[in-house]
Amino acid sequence: xxxxxxxxxxxxxxxxxxxxxxxxxxxxxxxxxxTKPSTGRSIAAPKxxxxxxxxxxxxxxxxxxxxxxxxxxxxxxxxRIGLMGTKKGCDHGQCGACTVHVDGKRVxxxxxxxxxxxxxxxxxxxxLARPDGRLHPMQQAFIDRDAFQCGYCTPGQIMSAIACINxxxxxxxxxxREYMSGNLCRCAAYPNIVAAVxxxxxxxxx
Amino acid sequence: MRPFTYExxxxxxxxxxxxxxxxxxxxxxxxxxxxxFDLMKLDVMRPDSVIDINPLxxxxxxGIQASERxxxxxxxxxxxxxADDPHITHDYPVIAQSLTLAAxxxxxxxxxxxxxxxxxxxxxxxxxPSWANCNKRNPGSGCAALEGMNRIHAVLGASDDCIAxxxxxxxxxxxxxxxxxxxxGRSGRRTLAFExxxxxxxxxxxxxxxxxxGDLITAFMIPATAASRRSAYLKIRDRESYEFALAxxxxxxxxxxxxxxxxxxxxxxxxxxxxxAREAExxxxxKKLDEEAARRxxxxxxxxxxxxxxxxxxxxxxxxxxxxxxxxxxxxxx
Numbered sequence: 391x392x393x394x395x396x397x398x399x400x401x402x403x404x405x406x407x408x409x410x411x412x413x414x415x416x417x418x419x420x421x422x423x424x425t426k427p428s429t430g431r432s433i434a435a436p437k438x439x440x441x442x443x444x445x446x447x448x449x450x451x452x453x454x455x456x457x458x459x460x461x462x463x464x465x466x467x468x469x470r471i472g473l474m475g476t477k478k479g480c481d482h483g484q485c486g487a488c489t490v491h492v493d494g495k496r497v498x499x500x501x502x503x504x505x506x507x508x509x510x511x512x513x514x515x516x517x518l519a520r521p522d523g524r525l526h527p528m529q530q531a532f533i534d535r536d537a538f539q540c541g542y543c544t545p546g547q548i549m550s551a552i553a554c555i556n557x558x559x560x561x562x563x564x565x566x567r568e569y570m571s572g573n574l575c576r577c578a579a580y581p582n583i584v585a586a587v588x589x590x591x592x593x594x595x596x
Numbered sequence: 597m598r599p600f601t602y603e604x605x606x607x608x609x610x611x612x613x614x615x616x617x618x619x620x621x622x623x624x625x626x627x628x629x630x631x632x633f634d635l636m637k638l639d640v641m642r643p644d645s646v647i648d649i650n651p652l653x654x655x656x657x658x659g660i661q662a663s664e665r666x667x668x669x670x671x672x673x674x675x676x677x678x679a680d681d682p683h684i685t686h687d688y689p690v691i692a693q694s695l696t697l698a699a700x701x702x703x704x705x706x707x708x709x710x711x712x713x714x715x716x717x718x719x720x721x722x723x724x725p726s727w728a729n730c731n732k733r734n735p736g737s738g739c740a741a742l743e744g745m746n747r748i749h750a751v752l753g754a755s756d757d758c759i760a761x762x763x764x765x766x767x768x769x770x771x772x773x774x775x776x777x778x779x780x781g782r783s784g785r786r787t788l789a790f791e792x793x794x795x796x797x798x799x800x801x802x803x804x805x806x807x808x809x810g811d812l813i814t815a816f817m818i819p820a821t822a823a824s825r826r827s828a829y830l831k832i833r834d835r836e837s838y839e840f841a842l843a844x845x846x847x848x849x850x851x852x853x854x855x856x857x858x859x860x861x862x863x864x865x866x867x868x869x870x871x872x873a874r875e876a877e878x879x880x881x882x883k884k885l886d887e888e889a890a891r892r893x894x895x896x897x898x899x900x901x902x903x904x905x906x907x908x909x910x911x912x913x914x915x916x917x918x919x920x921x922x923x924x925x926x927x928x929x930x
Contacts, residue, residue, distance in 0.1 A: 442602065501706065502706070
């Protein structure tokens with residue numbers, strides 16, 4: 391795993407965890423892979439395919455990458471580009487934590503191959519605030535309405551909530567609940583999420 | 597995921613001599629990827645080659661055409677696009693509702709209609725390769741669901757080799773409206789009654805459709821009939837949204853002077869394939885659609901049901917679902 395290549399502060403929580411994780415986890419995994427015998431299940435493993443050269447357009451910035459074609463958009467964002475805001479929850483399209491926008495539509499980045507969205511505009515949670523740091527109305531609404539506890543599902547909730555309004559599915563509480571049902575919240579902050587969506591809707595449509 | 601080669605095709609000619617269902621022929625088409633990549637991560641589907649057909653959206657595979665005679669839905673139209681189309685919501689409500697009540701908004705933005713009808717069962721034993729015995733995943737290995745946790749499994753169309761439920765919703769709307777599926781094969785395009793696309797498991801549950809290697813679904817054609825506008829989809833599930841059906845009914849009716857001239861009933865969540873309940877339909881013809889007739893029809897629909905230990909409840913639930921759907925559709929103002 392490569393660490394994010396963005397300009398780094400002296401020491402951040404994320405930078406510390408990332409570095410600590412790399413040093414303590416990577417070595418045992420390598421050792422295990424080298425010594426563990428094959429599990430015996432018949433794997434007619436074809437040779438790993440040649441990497442694909444793709445350019446991802448994320449939040450207005452182009453990222454030329456050399457990728458194993460198996461790389462999901464989620465893993466490319468987090469592990470190759472260093473945008474950790476998009477979260478990996480179930481990794482099977484059941485929780486919505488990985489929701490991003492592609493061509494302006496909300497999709498699940500865990501079930502999207504990065505090569506399939508090459509050259510198409512991708513927006514993540516990091517792309518919402520203005521350059522001066524002012525938050526998107528939906529981000530502000532989630533803070534104002536206390537629409538999270540642990541925060542893990544929040545980036546996906548916010549990306550979904552913005553799409554929900556853009557799609558015209560946020561007129562009343564019932565459609566908001568229905569059209570936010572693809573984003574699970576284990577802390578059950580649902581009532582406050584509905585309140586946040588309504589607050590942001592009035593500002594976004596106002 | 598195991599390694600695979602990825603290729604993108606931009607025209608149908610390039611597809612000749614390619615393709616497959618991903619389980620056996622080791623080549624898989626991908627549009628939305630919501631089933632394929634999920635099952636590849638689980639090591640249930642293992643294609644050597646993945647062929648991205650999304651560029652074909654620029655052809656008739658990507659369009660919705662509505663005329664007085666009927667509706668043509670390109671196979672690469674996304675679920676959300678069809679669900680929100682005003683022609684479909686107004687003239688074919690059962691189609692729009694079956695799509696809106698399925699999956700999540702994100703998945704509906706991704707999943708194509710062609711891929712939707714080919715989605716694989718949610719049987720736990722099929723989806724988890726740590727279970728050796730699954731005749732669908734590993735032919736001849738047995739069926740862990742027969743004596744296992746079979747609450748979500750089928751009570752109609754099951755065999756001694758497989759009781760996995762067909763999980764979709766859209767397919768029920770298609771068979772209720774006598775849809776036709778258009779297929780691009782190696783020797784050109786052909787059409788088939790949609791009802792004939794899926795196969796009951798019998799003793800070959802690994803073969804789910806009549807598609808041949810290389811076949812690609814290109815479109816669905818739905819005839820406009822008196823019944824298509826008076827139609828609805830009722831879906832009963834463990835939670836209110838973003839869940840598969842325990843029982844569902846796609847119903848369409850043509851009523852004349854209060855009595856039934858034509859009735860269509862298709863069942864989901866209870867059968868091994870999209871299930872047309874023709875006997876239950878016939879029992880309604882010429883009758884006034886009241887509560888008694890609706891309940892009678894529901895009973896007939898499940899007359900041949902074969903429950904297992906944990907899914908007996910689906911018979912009562914299914915009967916009730918049919919009856920309620922019929923009454924709702926009878927009361928629609930069209």
